[in-house]
Structure formats: C-alpha cells, structure tokens
Amino acid sequence: MAQDSEAPPAKRLKAAPPGTPPQSAAPPAHVQRRSLPISGARGPLLARLRRLDTAVLIGETGSGKTTQLPQYLYEVGIGHPGTIAVTQPRRVAAVTLAARVAEEKRTELGRLVGYTVRFDDCSCAETRIRFLTDGMLLREAIGDPLLHKYSVVILDEAHERTIHTDVLFGVVKAAQKKRKERGLRPLKVIVMSATMDVDLFSQYFNGAPVIYLEGRQHPIDIFYTKEQQSDYLQAALVSIFQIHQEAPACQDILVFLTGQEEIEAMTKTCRDVAQHLPEGCPRMTVLPLYASLPHSQQLRAFKPTPEGCRKVILSTNIAETSITIAGIKFVVDTGMVKAKKYSPETGLEVLAVQQVSKAQAWQRTGRAGRQESGICYRLYTEEDFEKFEEMTTPEIQRCNLASVVLQLLALKIPNVLTFDFMSKPSPDAIQAAIDQLDLLGAVTHKEGQLVLTPLGKKMAVFPLDPKFSKAILLSPKFHCAEEILTIVSLLSVDSVLHNPPAQRDEVQAARRKFISSEGDHLTLLNVYRAYKNVNGHKLSMPLESCRGDTGSVRRCLAHGLFMNAAELRPDGSYGTVDSQQAVAIHPSSVLFQAKPACVVYTGLLRTSRCYMRDLCVVDAEWLHEAAPEYFRRKLRMANN
DNA sequence: GAGCACTGC
Incomplete structure (x- = not known):
C-alpha cells in the first residue's frame, strides 16, 4: 500500500530505473500487469493524486510506477481532457516504455499512447499518454512556456538530476503557478524518483506530499x-x-x-x-x-x-x-x-x-x-x-551554462540570475554564461533586463553549443554554409572515428590520408567528403559551398570560437588568449606534432595536463575581426 | 610532449 511520509526502510537499495527494457521473455503484458506492487495501491493512490497539485512519488525498482501510473490517471479521467506527459532522461527508455504501455492498453503505438524523442515523433492528436525525453519537453516549452497541451506532467527518474530535468523543475513550477493565477486549466505535477533526495524535491515544490511505493528488489x-x-x-x-x-x-x-x-x-x-x-x-x-x-x-x-x-x-x-x-x-x-x-x-x-x-x-x-x-x-x-x-x-552545477542560459532567455525568464533552480549553479557560472552569450552577440540589455537579440533568438533554435550556432548563422556570409554545417554535424556525433587503444597505430595510418594541416575541423570535413564520394550522396538543400577555399571555413569558425583561442608562446608552449592559461594540443589532434602560431579549439579538457581539443589554425587578425571590443579589452589587460 | 565518464535537444 502507498503510505505517506514514512521514512524509507533503512539500507533499502536505491531503485534502478524502471524504464530499462525487459531483457528476457516476459508473459503477455496484461497478465503481468495486475501482479505489480503498485496495483494493490491503485485506489488510495489515485484518491490522493486527484486532490493534489503536486506530489513526489518514491518507488523502488519493479514497483511498476512508470508504466502503470499514467494508465491509472488516464483510466479514471485525471487530467482529462488533456495529455499526460511522462519524461525520461534517455531516448531508449521513452520509446520502450511507450511501446510497453501501448501494448498493455492494447492499442497501436502512436495513437492513444505515443512517444516523442528527437528525430522520432510517434504520437498524434489523439495521443493522451506521451512519453518524451526531458530535453524534448524543454524544447516544447520554448514554444509554449505554460505547456497548455498537458494537464499532467510526470517527471520520471528525477533523482538522476540531468540538466534538462533540473531546468524542467523550474519550468513546470512556473507554468503551474501562472496557469493558476490566470484561471487556466490546472497543471498537475508528479515527480517520480528512487529512494533519495526526497526532502529536496518536496521542499522545492512547496512541501508537496511524498508518497512511497513498495518495490520488488531482491535482497x-x-x-x-x-x-x-x-x-x-x-x-x-x-x-x-x-x-x-x-x-x-x-x-x-x-x-x-x-x-x-x-x-x-x-x-x-x-x-x-x-x-x-x-x-x-x-x-x-x-x-x-x-x-x-x-x-x-x-x-x-x-x-x-x-x-x-x-x-x-x-x-x-x-x-x-x-x-x-x-x-x-x-x-x-x-x-x-x-x-x-x-x-x-x-x-x-x-x-x-x-x-x-x-x-x-x-x-x-x-x-x-x-x-x-x-x-x-x-x-x-x-x-x-x-x-x-x-x-x-x-x-547543472558541473557544466558550462551558455546553452542553458540561452534557453532560459528563449523561455522569456525575466532574470536568469534569480531563476528558481532546485540546486542553484554558482552566480559565477551563470555570469560566465551571460558573458559568453554577450560576446557572441546573442544578448543585450533592454530596460535593465537581459534579453535575446534577433541573432540570439535564432541561435536558441539550434540544439548546439551557442558557439557553433553562431558559426552556422554566419556561414552564409562567408559562402561556406555547406562546410560549416558538415563540420558542426560531425562534431555533434561521436560515432565518426572509433579509437580502440589496441589498434592506435592502425587508426593513425587509416586517418593519414584525410589529415589537413589546417586542423581537426578540416580533417573531419575531408573524412566526410571522402565518405560522400564513396556513397554518391548529395545534400538536397541549396547550400552554398566555398569548395577549396578552406580559409573561409576557418574564418567562419573563428567567428564562433574566438573565445577559445590560443597562441604559441616564444618558449614553444601555448597560452589561451582569454586568460593566459597554459594549454597543450591534445594527442588526438592532427596538429599534435605541429606548432601553428594561432588556433581556435572546441573545448578544454584537463586530464593529466590541460588539453585543447578539436583545433583549427586561424589568423590572429580574424579573431580581432570577430570580436574587436573583446580583444581590445584583452590587450589593455595584457598591457596593464 | 602522449590520451577522450555518461546523456540529450
């Protein structure tokens, strides 16, 4: 039975995510359904949830909460009319859970029960129970901050605290409040988590009651x-x-x-x-x-x-x-x-x-x-x-927040520095993100408030680091949209170059023919072009290509990555232009044995040393051209 | 001079 506010048993195990697909042959879905621990608690659970705006549901592995609760709510008309959203941190989970629940409801997947993940929307106007990745719901919120489509939002696997779930906490809390103030249809919020963080969740949602469900974890x-x-x-x-x-x-x-x-x-x-x-x-x-x-x-x-x-x-x-x-x-x-x-x-x-x-x-x-x-x-x-x-x-406390802040501004959050985060990132981290967006020309101050510029609004549309969004948006100006889109796409997937330690020499040899002395980005471009020739594919979009003019490509990259620039010092080491941090070229870079005078890079990573990854050779002049004021300031600081 | 946990839009 579900019990309120009872401490979880000591030394009980934290639940593994119920979203993981079944690995072995299971009995038919409807046979198994009734035997789940949650089914015994159905009546009292629904009675409580009907009355609550917000609840925190703690369930252990095998309690069946993720598959059953959305169905229960639907069956008794909680949230009707409207859609029940169930978020998951991972795509596979969203897809397999939707399939499972559709099967239990004996309906075709994508009708009553559906899912929406990036590149794959299996839902329609009829859909009443929709599984989505947390990042997907966040994207939807940019177009509709009050989440009008939904009557219930279930945030599952909340204990994993992904950056997207954390931002969603604030978004649904604000949407719930605004809908109430404006007399709109209420939004019910259910936070589901394994046995931990309970107080934090409850406190954040204004003391929402905590409901415990028994699990079926073996000792x-x-x-x-x-x-x-x-x-x-x-x-x-x-x-x-x-x-x-x-x-x-x-x-x-x-x-x-x-x-x-x-x-x-x-x-x-x-x-x-x-x-x-x-x-x-x-x-x-x-x-x-x-x-x-x-x-x-x-x-x-x-x-x-x-x-x-x-x-x-x-x-x-x-x-x-x-x-x-x-x-x-x-x-x-x-x-x-x-x-x-x-x-x-x-x-x-x-x-x-x-x-x-x-x-x-x-x-x-x-x-x-x-x-x-x-x-x-x-x-x-x-x-x-x-x-x-x-x-x-x-x-959210371990990341560069540039794209999070960009998204918050796209959500028209009045003051990102005071946004209601469950666990606040440091003010320094938020300010650093604002500064970066400012340098990229994405934000401006208007009547004392931070708002997006027209460029910033366009940048927010891309699911990318703002530095890359900027490079894409500028690429038509440099007549190299095709090349920049290709490079950014390749940087966004990790499947292009596999690097097993045992075959490192072979890998190096295979890559040799694609290497560009101008850096890793152009090397990736070469790999792609070779692939495209083999497969005979052509991009169908009318994107302008600069052909052999790689200088344009590098110049365009410099306009996005100018904050990540480093220069060769007289002693043969590198220092970042931004803070004179000593850095080195990562051994995976094609420039590892080269000594270019000036480079931009995708990011810094400290392991045994501080490494620049994904480098591109640039002219120092291009950096100044990309952000004149920023570099003037850097020079002044250097002279002082 | 020598190396890259895991997701996701």
Whole structure:
C-alpha cells in the first residue's frame, strides 16, 4: 500500500530505473500487469493524486510506477481532457516504455499512447499518454512556456538530476503557478524518483506530499573490505578471481571501473590470468563495456555464455543506469568513477577519476539484485563509505551554462540570475554564461533586463553549443554554409572515428590520408567528403559551398570560437588568449606534432595536463575581426 | 610532449 511520509526502510537499495527494457521473455503484458506492487495501491493512490497539485512519488525498482501510473490517471479521467506527459532522461527508455504501455492498453503505438524523442515523433492528436525525453519537453516549452497541451506532467527518474530535468523543475513550477493565477486549466505535477533526495524535491515544490511505493528488489548482501585498498585495480582483480574460484559458473560478475583504457587493460589482464587457472575451475569470458565501444561489441555483454562458462563484464558507469544486463549475481564496485567538473573562472572542464557518491554506490549495488538475490563487493571500507558524498553533484552545477542560459532567455525568464533552480549553479557560472552569450552577440540589455537579440533568438533554435550556432548563422556570409554545417554535424556525433587503444597505430595510418594541416575541423570535413564520394550522396538543400577555399571555413569558425583561442608562446608552449592559461594540443589532434602560431579549439579538457581539443589554425587578425571590443579589452589587460 | 565518464535537444 502507498503510505505517506514514512521514512524509507533503512539500507533499502536505491531503485534502478524502471524504464530499462525487459531483457528476457516476459508473459503477455496484461497478465503481468495486475501482479505489480503498485496495483494493490491503485485506489488510495489515485484518491490522493486527484486532490493534489503536486506530489513526489518514491518507488523502488519493479514497483511498476512508470508504466502503470499514467494508465491509472488516464483510466479514471485525471487530467482529462488533456495529455499526460511522462519524461525520461534517455531516448531508449521513452520509446520502450511507450511501446510497453501501448501494448498493455492494447492499442497501436502512436495513437492513444505515443512517444516523442528527437528525430522520432510517434504520437498524434489523439495521443493522451506521451512519453518524451526531458530535453524534448524543454524544447516544447520554448514554444509554449505554460505547456497548455498537458494537464499532467510526470517527471520520471528525477533523482538522476540531468540538466534538462533540473531546468524542467523550474519550468513546470512556473507554468503551474501562472496557469493558476490566470484561471487556466490546472497543471498537475508528479515527480517520480528512487529512494533519495526526497526532502529536496518536496521542499522545492512547496512541501508537496511524498508518497512511497513498495518495490520488488531482491535482497543483496554487501561486503566491504576490512582495510583501505591502495590499488583498486589490483583489488578488483583479486575479487574477480576469488569469486570465480568459489561461485558456480552460471553466476555472472559485473565490475565497475572508470574508463576505456583502464577497462581494456584489465580485460587483457583477466584473460591472461584466466588462461592459467587450476584444474576444475570454470571457464571465463571477459567482456569490456563502455559507450564508445562499437554497438556490435557492446551486444556481446548481453549474450548468455555457454554452460560452464562465467561472464565477467568490465564496465564504466554506463551499466549503472543506461544499460541493464540480465543474470548478474555479483557486483564488484571499485568506488571510483570518471566524471566531469567545470570551473567558470577558467572555462575549464576537468575530467578526473573520483569517488562515487553514496547514491551511486547504491545504484551499482542494485544491479546485482534484479532477478534474484545478489552479492555486492565494495572495494572500500564501510567507514570510508560513510564519508562519501550523499548525492552526486547535479549536472547543472558541473557544466558550462551558455546553452542553458540561452534557453532560459528563449523561455522569456525575466532574470536568469534569480531563476528558481532546485540546486542553484554558482552566480559565477551563470555570469560566465551571460558573458559568453554577450560576446557572441546573442544578448543585450533592454530596460535593465537581459534579453535575446534577433541573432540570439535564432541561435536558441539550434540544439548546439551557442558557439557553433553562431558559426552556422554566419556561414552564409562567408559562402561556406555547406562546410560549416558538415563540420558542426560531425562534431555533434561521436560515432565518426572509433579509437580502440589496441589498434592506435592502425587508426593513425587509416586517418593519414584525410589529415589537413589546417586542423581537426578540416580533417573531419575531408573524412566526410571522402565518405560522400564513396556513397554518391548529395545534400538536397541549396547550400552554398566555398569548395577549396578552406580559409573561409576557418574564418567562419573563428567567428564562433574566438573565445577559445590560443597562441604559441616564444618558449614553444601555448597560452589561451582569454586568460593566459597554459594549454597543450591534445594527442588526438592532427596538429599534435605541429606548432601553428594561432588556433581556435572546441573545448578544454584537463586530464593529466590541460588539453585543447578539436583545433583549427586561424589568423590572429580574424579573431580581432570577430570580436574587436573583446580583444581590445584583452590587450589593455595584457598591457596593464 | 602522449590520451577522450555518461546523456540529450
């Protein structure tokens, strides 16, 4: 039964997202539906929700809240007439959930029940239950800040705190208030989350009641190390083979590590060790899993292994939420993750290995108990665990906010510095974003208020870093719209160039013929042009091309990226024009061994050093031409 | 001189 405001059971596991698609054969949808824990609570739950404007619904894995609640609301006419929106952080989840619910309602997907994700809208005027990505609803809000189309908005997976969900919190809260003030149809808001952050959500929504739903998570035994481990990789290796020698071969192991290189190296080590095991030990299949691994290789992690062979999956945090693997009995948690931070003062993104939060550790642990009871080995002491941060810092406090601020201004938010964020980004971060938009000519002050310029309004239409939107919008002036669109498109996908560490030399050799001495952007353009020739495709849009005049392309890029410029110093190192920060050319760049006098880059990333990524050779003069006042100011500062 | 967690519009 649903109960109000009762503390969640101690040490209960944080729920894994219910949005993940079922991996094994399930009974017909309508048969399974009645047996979900939420169905027992249907009556009282709906009675409460009918009376509430806003509610926070806490449900554990397997409670069925995501698939059932929208149907319940629809069936009893809550929100009628109008559409029920259910947001998800990930596309796959939005699509598979819509398919599941359509099946349960025995209707054709895209009619009563539909979904809307980027590039794929499977919904129509009839649609009453619509699953969307949170980013998609945010886009819709730009055209309709009061969300008139919707009578209920369910923000699911709220605990993940994606940048889009965080902005949506503010948007739906404001829409709800305005609709009430104007006597419009009320907007019901339901925030759904795993067992955490409950107070924060409730407080933010003016003390909205919290409703708990029981879940169906299997019990998981947790073991900590007795002593601190100086080398988590070594500790992981020992744990894997200890489990391997003791547990039945049908029980698979999921190990959480931090990144591609580490995972590839560990894969090799495990395979080597597995070759030399004593008689009678089961066989072992070791499989890496990370986002940039080609899809076909990712799929291997899902395949069941033959009898008498254990599967060991070495994964990044992709297996925490995005990917669910059936049959995991053991989780080995190193307690480490590679995560991004952003410092507004330097505009620096730092990618560093750090400790996970408690919430993240629970999420990892939960991956062991999805089908039956499980075991989790935490490669840190319980004492250390208690010192972990409670929550992972929300993404909105770890990012460059230029495009968020641009979107808020497009939503006609009167003052972005005082926008009602659930977790406020630092004023410095917001100011840095405003400054960037100002330099790009996207904003201006009007009667003491920050507003978008006509250029800024156009920039807000693009789902891109404003620097790239600017370059696209200026490209007709430089007669190179075709080239700039191609380059920006290629920068927006990560599937173009796969770079497995084991084949780095081969990769380098294959790329050699596309390399442009003018930098990475033009190299990408060469790759695309070669691809286009092979496939014989032509763009159907009448876009002007500057042909061989790559100078125009670079000049246009400089107009978007002038804030990201660096110059060669007399000692052979590079310094950013903006803050004289010492930077280096990233080894992945075609310019790695070159020494151009002046470059622009897509972004900075600090790992072992501070690297510029995706470089383009430019003339210093073009930078001045792109933002004369900005560079005059820089010069003055340099002279002082 | 030597390397890129994960989403999403």
